[in-house]
Amino acid sequence: MLRLRPFRLETFKVFCRHASKTGGGKPVDSNALAQLEEGYKKLVASNSKSLLKKHLKKDIFDNLKKKTTPSFNSSLLDCIQSGLCNHDSGVGIYAPDAEAYKTFADLFDPIIEDYHGGFKKTDKHPESCFGQGKDFANLDPNNKYIVSTRVRCGRSVKNFPFNPCLSEFEYAELECMISGALNTMSGQYKGGYLPLCGMEKSVQQKLIDEHFLFKEGDRFLETAGASRFWPIGRGIYFNEARNFLVWVNEEDHIRIISMEKGGDLGKVYDRMLGGVEALGKYLQFSRDQRLGYLTFCPTNLGTTIRASVHIKLPNLTANPEEMQKLATKYNLQVRGTSGEHTEAKGGVHDISNKRRMGLTEYEAVKEMYDGIRALIDAENKVCK
Numbered sequence: 129m130l131r132l133r134p135f136r137l138e139t140f141k142v143f144c145r146h147a148s149k150t151g152g153g154k155p156v157d158s159n160a161l162a163q164l165e166e167g168y169k170k171l172v173a174s175n176s177k178s179l180l181k182k183h184l185k186k187d188i189f190d191n192l193k194k195k196t197t198p199s200f201n202s203s204l205l206d207c208i209q210s211g212l213c214n215h216d217s218g219v220g221i222y223a224p225d226a227e228a229y230k231t232f233a234d235l236f237d238p239i240i241e242d243y244h245g246g247f248k249k250t251d252k253h254p255e256s257c258f259g260q261g262k263d264f265a266n267l268d269p270n271n272k273y274i275v276s277t278r279v280r281c282g283r284s285v286k287n288f289p290f291n292p293c294l295s296e297f298e299y300a301e302l303e304c305m306i307s308g309a310l311n312t313m314s315g316q317y318k319g320g321y322l323p324l325c326g327m328e329k330s331v332q333q334k335l336i337d338e339h340f341l342f343k344e345g346d347r348f349l350e351t352a353g354a355s356r357f358w359p360i361g362r363g364i365y366f367n368e369a370r371n372f373l374v375w376v377n378e379e380d381h382i383r384i385i386s387m388e389k390g391g392d393l394g395k396v397y398d399r400m401l402g403g404v405e406a407l408g409k410y411l412q413f414s415r416d417q418r419l420g421y422l423t424f425c426p427t428n429l430g431t432t433i434r435a436s437v438h439i440k441l442p443n444l445t446a447n448p449e450e451m452q453k454l455a456t457k458y459n460l461q462v463r464g465t466s467g468e469h470t471e472a473k474g475g476v477h478d479i480s481n482k483r484r485m486g487l488t489e490y491e492a493v494k495e496m497y498d499g500i501r502a503l504i505d506a507e508n509k510v511c512k
């Protein structure tokens with residue numbers, strides 16, 4: 129049953145939430161400060177390659193360690209706990225609430241600039257320009273290299289904070305709003321919502337193995353405060369063809385995903401765009417004038433788009449240096465078969481656009497499209 133909240137009630141709720149937090153911007157308690165100091169010392173002494181370690185200089189640390197965000201009292205520890213606990217993080221920082229991007233800008237800005245290929249603190253993310261699926265031809269018409277193609281984007285629901293600040297009630301409330309909106313979808317999007325609460329472990333594992341569902345117990349997200357009250361409020365929506373999915377309350381409030389076998393990027397992209405548009409009729413998404421669509425992790429800000437292929441490139445895989453050189457040249461990110469922080473099984477890599485910010489949605493997907501074409505060309509050259 130659709131159960132959407134009238135806008136005025138939503139506004140009132142936010143007003144109450146803010147009014148009850150009169151201590152907004154409260155000082156950091158001494159326990160958190162001690163944890164920060166200790167964690168920072170260990171990070172500095174470690175051989176971590178994270179962007180957190182690279183950019184958290186002593187003067188920035190000292191300047192930010194006692195600050196908190198105005199409405200939710202999120203501290204520097206809330207932002208960097210994951211990177212302090214996991215020295216093998218690639219990035220190591222998350223925004224517990226949207227205000228963290230401003231309160232802790234001295235740290236977020238250089239990390240954002242580094243990750244998104246030069247998005248400076250004076251830059252503004254462009255207005256959305258999605259283009260169309262027909263702008264992208266099939267990347268592998270003979271089905272030689274690409275196992276499957278997936279395009280996803282993230283959305284946060286306006287007036288709700290991110291994971292670490294959500295109450296148990298708000299998780300359930302968000303799930304109700306989002307699944308209610310999803311259940312109105314029709315045509316190729318018609319399907320059903322499966323909550324994680326009550327899902328059999330064997331069913332859950334099968335969905336993870338099929339690359340449909342998010343993993344459980346991700347230590348990077350867990351230490352970032354994203355797994356509280358798990359599995360309450362979490363779930364997945366499927367259309368009947370199982371090529372359109374929506375994740376609810378995993379890393380972001382909403383992940384909208386389109387995926388299918390083969391390399392027809394245009395078709396996959398169009399399907400995702402239609403889903404975003406349909407959901408946007410029922411839900412208001414958080415968007416910042418400078419940062420674009422707001423997400424929990426700074427690597428997803430802006431367009432929030434990750435367009436990926438599962439691809440087998442045996443010659444390039446045998447020459448990882450060449451593969452990495454090409455990936456860097458084309459702004460691509462190479463992951464393992466089961467996603468971030470996993471190994472490539474059977475020579476299948478997950479390769480996607482890396483940048484999501486400072487360019488339009490069309491440009492982000494085009495970057496992946498051009499890069500994958502270049503990788504396939506390089507693979508073919510080695511074959512000849």
Ligand SMILES: Nc1ncnc2c1ncn2[C@@H]1O[C@H](COP(=O)(O)OP(=O)(O)OP(=O)(O)O)[C@@H](O)[C@H]1O
Pocket residue numbers: 276277278280336338339340341342379387434436437438463465466467468478
């Ligand atoms: N092209 C693809 N084809 C099939 N499955 C894919 C493809 N790309 C990613 N996946 C699968 O999607 C699941 C989620 O991957 P992963 O968590 O790395 O990325 P994500 O959903 O984009 O989120 P994030 O970047 O925040 O981690 C994994 O099972 C992964 O194997």
